[in-house]
Amino acid sequence: MVVLTLAACAVAPGKHAGAPASAAQPLNHLVVGTSDADHDLVAQLMAGEMALTHTDLKGASAAYGRAMMLSSDPRVAEQAAALAIAVRDVPAAETAIARWKTLGAKPAPLAQARAELALSQGNTDEAQRQLELLVNTGDPDAWRQFGRVLLGSRDAAQAAQLLEAVATPQRLPPDPQAWLAMSELGDKLERHAYAQQIADAAMKRFGTAETYAWAAQMKFRSGDKAGAKVLFDKALAKDPKSTRLRLAYATLLGQSGDDAGAARLLDSGPQDADTYALRAALAARSNDTKTLTRLYSQLQRSPKETQQSSAYLLGQLAEMLDHKEEALKWYGQVPDDDEHAFDADLRSAVLLQATGRSAEAHEQLAQMQTDYLDQPALLRRAYEADAELYMDEQEYAQAEHAFSRALQVMPDDPSLLYGRGLAYAEEGQVDQAVTDFRRLLEIKPDDTDAINALGYTLADANRDLSEAQRLIETARAARPNDPAIQDSWGWLQYRLGHLDQAETTLRSAWMANKDADVGVHLGEVLWKQGRQEDARRVFDEVRKIDPQSANLHNTLKRLNP
Incomplete structure (x- = not known):
C-alpha cells in the first residue's frame, strides 16, 4: 500500500492522540493517601493497572473512576473516560469526561472521546457534531483521531455515513496524506464511490506520486486496468527512484497477468530486499531458471544489510537451483526474530535429510518441537514434517508416532489423519489405518484422496x-x-x-x-x-x-x- 495507513481500529484506553507521548504516567503524580483503600490514589491506580493486566476492563474502569476523583491529573480522568467508553458504561463515561474537562482536557481528545461515547450509544447526530468539533480544532493529529474513531465503531454503516458527512473535500486540510487516508478509509468501509472521488480530487489538487499511485490502485480495483497503468506511469514519472511505487506497480502488473512487464519494471532502478523478493517470486512462477540464477548472483553481491534481510530468500534461491549446502548456510543465517525463522528451520531439516543427514534432520525438528511448544499451529507443522521425513525413510512406526503427537496438538486434523492412516497401512496395521480413514471421511465425506486411500487399503x-x-x-x-x-x-x-x-x-x-x-x-x-x-x-x-x-x-x- 502506498498510502499512509490509518492506525489501529480502536484507541487503547488512555491512548488518545492528544496526550503527549513522552508524558509521565499517572502513577508519577502521587498524593498522600489515607489508610482507606477507596480513598488511596496509589491503591486505586495499582488496582486499575492490575485489572488491565488481567484484561478485566470493568474492574479497571471502576478503579480508575475512583482514582480520577482523588487526582488532579487530567490523564487519570482521560484513562477513566476511555475505559468507561470501552465497557459501554455511559454514566461513568459522562462523569469521567466532565471531570477530565474540569481538569483541563485539550479540545481535540475531548471531542474524540465524546464522539466515541455518542457512537457507542448509536447517537449519530451527536457523534457528527463532536467529529466536526474535532477536525475544526486545528490539532495536527485531528484527522488521524477522526479516522480512529470511525475504525473503532461497531457499526460500519454508521461510520461510513459519518465519513461522507464530515470528511468532505471542502473540510479536508491541505495535506495529501489526510486525503489519501480518508479515501482508504472509505474503501475499507465499502464506500467505493466516495473513495474514488477523494482519490481523484487529491490527485488533481496535489499531483504527488503517492496521490497518482493511490488513484491508480482505485482504478485497478474498479476494473479499469488501462487507466490504472496510465496513472502509475505518471506516479513513477514524479518519483522514478521510489522502490515503493515500483513494487506497487509491479504487483498490479502481476495481478493483471503481465509478469514480464512486472519483471522489467523491477529489474531497473534501486534494489532492496522487497524488490528482490518480488522479482524472485515472478521468476519462480514462470519457472525462469536463468533469471533465478541471475538474481541469486546479484543478491550474493548486494550490500551486507540487504543480504542479511534476504537470508531466507537466498536460501530459497539456492534450494531451487539445487545448491543444497549453500541453501543450508543461508537458512542458518535467518535471525530468530525473522518472520521466516520457522520456515528456514523447517527447510533446513528437509535439506539435511536430502543430503544424507537424517539424524541431524530429526534432531533439528526435535529442537523445533521444544522451541514452539507454546505455538500449536507451528508445533503441529514441526511434528508433521518429522512424520513426513520418517515416511520418506520408510520408518513407518516412527512416522505414526510423530503423526500421533501432532494429532494431540490438533485433534481430528484431516491432513494428519490421512498421513497417520498411510503410516498405519504401510506398517501393516490395517485396522488402525481403516479407522483413521473412516474418521477422516466422517469429517470430509467428499475427500477423494481419503476415499481412494480407504478403498486401496481394503483392496x-x-x-x-x-x-x-x-x-x-x-x-x-x-x-x-x-x-x-x-x-x-x-x-x-x-x-x-x-x-x-x-x-x-x-x-x-x-x-x-x-x-x-x-x-x-x-x-x-x-x-x-x-x-x-x-x-x-x-x-x-x-x-x-x-x-x-x-x-x-x-x-x-x-x-x-
Missing part, C-alpha cells in the same frame, strides 16, 4: 472388496485420469482375479507416472500372468527409481522365495 488387505470397489469407483468418477487412483483400481482388479484388466490399468498408470509402487504392482501382475521376464524388466526400472523400495523387496521375496 491391498484383500478384504471387504465390494466396499473397496464402491470407494475406488467413486474416486475414479471424481478424478478419472489420476495415476494413483488408476493404481488402486488396477490393484483391486488383481485382487478380484481380473489379471488382464489389472495389467491394462496398471500399465496405463505406470506410463503416466513412473511411481515405484505402481511398478511393483504391475510387475506382480505380469509375474502372475506367467510373464516373468517382462516382470523383471519392470522391477529393474523400479530399482532405478527407488533402490531402497521395501515394497519391491517384500514382493520379490513373496514371488520368488
Whole structure:
C-alpha cells in the first residue's frame, strides 16, 4: 500500500492522540493517601493497572473512576473516560469526561472521546457534531483521531455515513496524506464511490506520486486496468527512484497477468530486499531458471544489510537451483526474530535429510518441537514434517508416532489423519489405518484422496472388496485420469482375479507416472500372468527409481522365495 495507513481500529484506553507521548504516567503524580483503600490514589491506580493486566476492563474502569476523583491529573480522568467508553458504561463515561474537562482536557481528545461515547450509544447526530468539533480544532493529529474513531465503531454503516458527512473535500486540510487516508478509509468501509472521488480530487489538487499511485490502485480495483497503468506511469514519472511505487506497480502488473512487464519494471532502478523478493517470486512462477540464477548472483553481491534481510530468500534461491549446502548456510543465517525463522528451520531439516543427514534432520525438528511448544499451529507443522521425513525413510512406526503427537496438538486434523492412516497401512496395521480413514471421511465425506486411500487399503488387505470397489469407483468418477487412483483400481482388479484388466490399468498408470509402487504392482501382475521376464524388466526400472523400495523387496521375496 502506498498510502499512509490509518492506525489501529480502536484507541487503547488512555491512548488518545492528544496526550503527549513522552508524558509521565499517572502513577508519577502521587498524593498522600489515607489508610482507606477507596480513598488511596496509589491503591486505586495499582488496582486499575492490575485489572488491565488481567484484561478485566470493568474492574479497571471502576478503579480508575475512583482514582480520577482523588487526582488532579487530567490523564487519570482521560484513562477513566476511555475505559468507561470501552465497557459501554455511559454514566461513568459522562462523569469521567466532565471531570477530565474540569481538569483541563485539550479540545481535540475531548471531542474524540465524546464522539466515541455518542457512537457507542448509536447517537449519530451527536457523534457528527463532536467529529466536526474535532477536525475544526486545528490539532495536527485531528484527522488521524477522526479516522480512529470511525475504525473503532461497531457499526460500519454508521461510520461510513459519518465519513461522507464530515470528511468532505471542502473540510479536508491541505495535506495529501489526510486525503489519501480518508479515501482508504472509505474503501475499507465499502464506500467505493466516495473513495474514488477523494482519490481523484487529491490527485488533481496535489499531483504527488503517492496521490497518482493511490488513484491508480482505485482504478485497478474498479476494473479499469488501462487507466490504472496510465496513472502509475505518471506516479513513477514524479518519483522514478521510489522502490515503493515500483513494487506497487509491479504487483498490479502481476495481478493483471503481465509478469514480464512486472519483471522489467523491477529489474531497473534501486534494489532492496522487497524488490528482490518480488522479482524472485515472478521468476519462480514462470519457472525462469536463468533469471533465478541471475538474481541469486546479484543478491550474493548486494550490500551486507540487504543480504542479511534476504537470508531466507537466498536460501530459497539456492534450494531451487539445487545448491543444497549453500541453501543450508543461508537458512542458518535467518535471525530468530525473522518472520521466516520457522520456515528456514523447517527447510533446513528437509535439506539435511536430502543430503544424507537424517539424524541431524530429526534432531533439528526435535529442537523445533521444544522451541514452539507454546505455538500449536507451528508445533503441529514441526511434528508433521518429522512424520513426513520418517515416511520418506520408510520408518513407518516412527512416522505414526510423530503423526500421533501432532494429532494431540490438533485433534481430528484431516491432513494428519490421512498421513497417520498411510503410516498405519504401510506398517501393516490395517485396522488402525481403516479407522483413521473412516474418521477422516466422517469429517470430509467428499475427500477423494481419503476415499481412494480407504478403498486401496481394503483392496491391498484383500478384504471387504465390494466396499473397496464402491470407494475406488467413486474416486475414479471424481478424478478419472489420476495415476494413483488408476493404481488402486488396477490393484483391486488383481485382487478380484481380473489379471488382464489389472495389467491394462496398471500399465496405463505406470506410463503416466513412473511411481515405484505402481511398478511393483504391475510387475506382480505380469509375474502372475506367467510373464516373468517382462516382470523383471519392470522391477529393474523400479530399482532405478527407488533402490531402497521395501515394497519391491517384500514382493520379490513373496514371488520368488
